[in-house]
Amino acid sequence: MALVKLNNRGVRSATTFGSISALGEMRFIKKQTASASSTISFVDGTSDVVLDDTYKEYVFTFNNIHPSASNPQFTFNASADSGSNYNVTKTTTWFNAYNDESGGTPALSYFTGGDLAQSTDFQRLANAVGNENDHHTSGELFLFDPSSTTFVKHFICRIQTQQDDASAVAYSVDAFISGYFNTTSAIDAIQFKMSSGNIDAGDICLYGIN
Numbered sequence: 001m002a003l004v005k006l007n008n009r010g011v012r013s014a015t016t017f018g019s020i021s022a023l024g025e026m027r028f029i030k031k032q033t034a035s036a037s038s039t040i041s042f043v044d045g046t047s048d049v050v051l052d053d054t055y056k057e058y059v060f061t062f063n064n065i066h067p068s069a070s071n072p073q074f075t076f077n078a079s080a081d082s083g084s085n086y087n088v089t090k091t092t093t094w095f096n097a098y099n100d101e102s103g104g105t106p107a108l109s110y111f112t113g114g115d116l117a118q119s120t121d122f123q124r125l126a127n128a129v130g131n132e133n134d135h136h137t138s139g140e141l142f143l144f145d146p147s148s149t150t151f152v153k154h155f156i157c158r159i160q161t162q163q164d165d166a167s168a169v170a171y172s173v174d175a176f177i178s179g180y181f182n183t184t185s186a187i188d189a190i191q192f193k194m195s196s197g198n199i200d201a202g203d204i205c206l207y208g209i210n
Contacts, residue, residue: 026059029206034199036068042206043083044188051188053147055208060141060190062159062204067131069197071164074129074137075122078146078153078181079189086191087120092179094124098163100171114177122193125157125177129194130164136202137161139175146187153181 030049032040042060044051051058065074077086094114099106114124126137139159146153157177164170181187192204 025210026207027210029208031203031205034065034202034204037199039191039193040199040204041083041189041191049206050208051146051190051206052186055210056145057209058143058146059207059209060143060204061207062137062139063202064136064138065129065202065204066136066200067129067194067197068200069194070131071128072197073124073195074126074192075124075195076141076190076192077122078187079191080183080185080187083189083191086122086189088181088183088187089118089120090116090123090179090181091118092116092123092177094175094177096173096175098171098173100169114175116179118182122195123177123179124195126159126161126175127173128163130162130170131200135162135164143187143190149184149186152183153187155179155181
C-alpha cells in the first residue's frame, strides 16, 4: 500500500507501507566480458539474452572497454534477422565536449565524421580510443522499443573516452550520439566491435526497464 501526497512544491511523492509497483525498475539481463573479442553480440533467445517485447526500453552499459589496436573506433549495429546480418539502415547525429590534459583546447562541437545518413554501416560510439594500459572508454546506450513492428527504433548514447590524437596528446571526450534505425521490423540483436583489432578487455551489460 502506498500513500500518495503533495509536497510543498505540488509534486507528488509516495510513502510506502509494504510495497509498490516496480515500474521503471532496471532489471539485469546479461553481462559479457571481453577477452581479445572480435565482436560482442546480444541475440534475443541466445545465451539467456532477452531483447524482445518483454521490455519497452533496454540499456547497455560499457565499463572500461579497452582496444587491442591503436586508436580505433568503438562501434555498434543492429540486426533484424537474429544476428545473421548486422546492417540495419540508420540516420544518426553526434556532438561532443572535449579537453586535453594541458587544458589548452576545450571545445564543444558537432562531429560530422561521427554521423550517418541512411547508412547500414556500423555506428561509431567512441572515436580514437586509446590503447595504453590505463586507457579505455565507458558509457551507456539506450534502445527504445526494439520489438515494435509499427515504428522506427530510436537510440541515445552517452560515452566518455580517453582519446589520443596523432601527436599522442590525451583528450577527455564526452560524446553524445543518437539516431534511429529506419525499419519497422523488430530488432532482435545488437553487436559491438572495434573498427580495427579486438575488444581487448571490458564489460558490456544489458538491462531491461519495465
